[in-house]
Amino acid sequence: GEQVEQLPSILRVQEGSSASINCTYENSASNYFPWYKQEPGENPKLIIDIRSNMERKQTQGLIVLLDKKAKRFSLHITDTQPGDSAMYFCAASYNVLYFGSGTKLTVEP
């Protein structure tokens, strides 16, 4: 199997600042690391992912970093907006997705 640890569980930032969420995994066979955003009452939606052949990926204000040696990956949201407020889940996969416990991000105006 796989164990994914996600921190912090709660994150409050001011609008316009950056937010960072960190995840670690245990199984070196994991090779796919997606990030999902989930708003209240909604389903998780993929926002960005990275595969093990990459160390960094960036799209639309999101940056994902992957350190395979340390078995660590992270999501960085630049220039946060109130609309970024949601639960964020990281996941690691070598056959199925193993999710972290989530981070509740609140962006305050």
Place this chain on the structure above:
Amino acid sequence: EAGVTQSPRYAVLQEGQAVSFWCDPISGHDTLYWYQQPRDQGPQLLVYFRDEAVIDNSQLPSDRFSAVRPKGTNSTLKIQSAKQGDTATYLCASSFNWGGGDTQYFGPGTRLLVL
């Protein structure tokens, strides 16, 4: 393209009652997943199928939970004799391929409350 659809959206049961959840994956997706998401936690895989075959059901509480996908398209997850600890959102997801590296698309989920 239509997304993953699920029904019902909500269910409220007394302990001991049975309930079935239905999922229609994205057309052409051969892999279908059922997850349980307790409140304020991440989704946890219960079972997944490739076409009509169960690939892994090791996390499914087999004494009360069952899942089928008889024609390799729609799927049904059933809970016999529900317990309060089953209170959660049940999410269905599908992907084009299996093997872990394919994007999974989630349905809206069924929120279950067991009283």
